Amino acid sequence: MDAASVAQSTTSTFATYAKKMGRNGRPDMDIVLDNHDEGKIYTTFDALSGRVEITAPQIARFDEIQITLEGAVKTFVENLSPHTTRARTTALHNFLKLTMPLRDTDYPQPRIAEAGQTYKFPFNFVVPNQLLPRACSHKCNTEHVHHAHLQLPPSMGCREVSGQDDLAPEMAKVQYSIKVKVLRNGEDGKDVVLAEKLRKLHIVPAQAELPPMNILTGNSESDYVLSKTKALRKGVFSGKLGKITVSAIQPSAIILPSPSSDATVPATAMATLNLRFDPHDKSSQPPRLGGLTTKIKASTFYAARPAEYLPSHYTLTAHFETIRGVYDTSVALSSRCVEAVSWTKHKAAPAYTRRNSASSSSDSSDCSDHTSEAKPGSEYYSATVLVPITLPSSKTWIPTFHSCIVSRTYTIDLNLSIHTPGNGVPASTVSLHLPIQIAADGNRNERTPMTAAEAAAELAGAEEFLRPRVIEVPRPEHVGNSVLVRQASDLPPSYEDFSASQPQVVDPGRC
Known part of the structure; x- marks a missing residue:
């Protein structure tokens, strides 16, 4: 054969x-x-x-x-x-x-x-x-x-x-x-x-909380809306009541507890709604607030080719590609009445008045644009609504992440209804879309101990490295017989290279 x-x-x-x-x-x-x-x-x-x-x-x-x-x-x-x-x-x-x-x-x-x-x-x-x-x-x-x-x-x-x-x-x-x-x-x-x-x-790696996103107010290219202003009327045929501005900043991350912890309290974060009402005239009173509904939207971006940038709904539309897609789904979190929220009356300060250095940067960013529009001495009203965000236990929540072909992001949708005193005017609704991150504690402080074999191997390596060695003068027949060939790819430049008459270009990557 x-x-x-x-x-x-x-x-x-x-x-x-x-x-x-x-x-x-x-x-x-x-x-x-x-x-x-x-x-x-x-x-x-x-x-x-x-x-x-x-x-x-x-x-x-x-x-x-x-x-x-x-x-x-x-x-x-x-x-x-x-x-x-x-x-x-x-x-x-x-x-x-x-x-x-x-x-x-x-x-x-x-x-x-x-x-x-x-x-x-x-x-x-x-x-x-x-x-x-x-x-x-x-x-x-x-x-x-x-x-x-x-x-x-x-x-x-x-x-x-x-x-x-x-x-x-x-x-x-x-x-x-x-x-x-x-x-x-x-x-x-x-x-x-x-x-x-x-x-x-089932693996959920530790994910640290990232810094807040840099979102420009009024940016049409963003997936998020942090501030919105709406004009209100007294009635169908009546004059203007004023305008209301609802704004918020990105809330802190929702941190999932460590899988090894015994915590029974659900993961929670807090969002703050800042409301400002600028009346049309002195007789106009702040409107009555209605219901506030909160939802969390999970967006899963997927692709058949690696992404060079962090995906978003805007980039998905602007750079239309048939090999990319997004799947959005929302989960209702809460619905409550905020009619009892009280308004606080203020007077707009003159333009030359120095602002208190202890003022919050977030508050100033939310209201600075509208303060500049207000006349000195005019009145306006403000209110604050705290919105707790608690993830329901009926779902399995995973941290925000971005991989080469799959990403997961979250958005908090807030819908506030506003009632004007006039008859026949339907309630107005103001909606904000805030980015929020879900992080995970993990067990960062609990490194797994080495096994006996791993510990023995590490100890043997340390002992070999620390083994005493004898350094002695080479014998005469060995002196001058070794030649060190200098190669630019391996050896760094010596001092003589910089004192030579001819200028040399040194590649920083090889130093």
């Missing part, structure tokens, strides 16, 4: 063996996690330790057991163009893959699994606090975007691990899992997968 026939026969044997293992002889594989409960949430620096138990139904030869912790983002965008026959464009981004090295002593010798015998292979992973730079290798318009893409995204879109709705569409999923593969080396150098299994994990 010639070499070609032998190779073809061997390849056929491998294919038949793999097919048999997959159909009739599939081994029983179980991934056991230590201290794991159903519905457990893992976060930054948490240990994922356990073992893989494999029981072969018959004698089987293998070469390697591969155990990995993997994270992947999957998206698809429906194709609306008539010029393509594909129903959708899909994308897969494997942003995390940690491989557990196994020692030779963990394997049976020889590497042949006996029928009915259970083999155990230990593993130990730690949820990292950041991805490697190669996880985001595409072009970004700012370093801030690149840094955001290197943060671990939370699990999203999988009811198996979350248990409840996390407001994610079918078009975007973020999944973490521990994968096990039984491999055998093929004659062509490629590994043949004899069996594989995975176990999904």
Whole structure:
């Protein structure tokens, strides 16, 4: 039999063996996690330790057991163009893959699994606090975007691990899992997968609160509305009552508690509505406030190609691309009557009056434009409404994040109804849309302790580094025999380079 026939026969044997293992002889594989409960949430620096138990139904030869912790983002965008026959464009981004090295002593010798015998292979992973730079290798318009893409995204879109709705569409999923593969080396150098299994994990990494967004008032390119002014009338055929201005600033982040904490209080933040009423004349009184409804809107941006900028509704419309989409859904938070809010009367100060240095910058930014319009000595009214923001427990809330092809942002929608004293005038409504961030505490202060093997390896490395060494004068026959070849790519410039008669250009990147 010639070499070609032998190779073809061997390849056929491998294919038949793999097919048999997959159909009739599939081994029983179980991934056991230590201290794991159903519905457990893992976060930054948490240990994922356990073992893989494999029981072969018959004698089987293998070469390697591969155990990995993997994270992947999957998206698809429906194709609306008539010029393509594909129903959708899909994308897969494997942003995390940690491989557990196994020692030779963990394997049976020889590497042949006996029928009915259970083999155990230990593993130990730690949820990292950041991805490697190669996880985001595409072009970004700012370093801030690149840094955001290197943060671990939370699990999203999988009811198996979350248990409840996390407001994610079918078009975007973020999944973490521990994968096990039984491999055998093929004659062509490629590994043949004899069996594989995975176990999904629910991971919510720690996410620190970011600085407030810089949103210009009246910017039509923004997704948010922080201030709105509305004219009010006394009646249908009556004169003007005045104008009311409702403004607010971005509230502080809603911080999800650590998964290991016993806190039963739901995550809460507070927004502040600043109201100002400028009467048309001195006889005009402030209007009566009605109901205030609060909703939180979750926006999931997804794409089939990496994003160079942080997505928004405006950029999605301005840079129309068929490979990007957004899914918006809202959850009602509260609805209450604010009729009892009291108004405070003020007099507009003269333009030359010096403002108190203790005044809040936020208050001045909200009212400075309208104060300049008011005549000195004229009257106006102000009121403040505190709006608590509490996330309902009926949903699974995930932190705000931006990855290469999926992002999640949140907006608080406030709708305030205002009633004028005249008859026949319907209630006016003023709506604000405030950005809000959801952060997560995680377990940043609780690093996972090293295992005994890791501690021994670190100690051995330290002892090798600190091992005493003897430095002595070289023997005469060795003096002058070594030549140091200077290469611009390896060695920094010496002082002589700067004192040479000919000017030299030094590359700062090589210094």
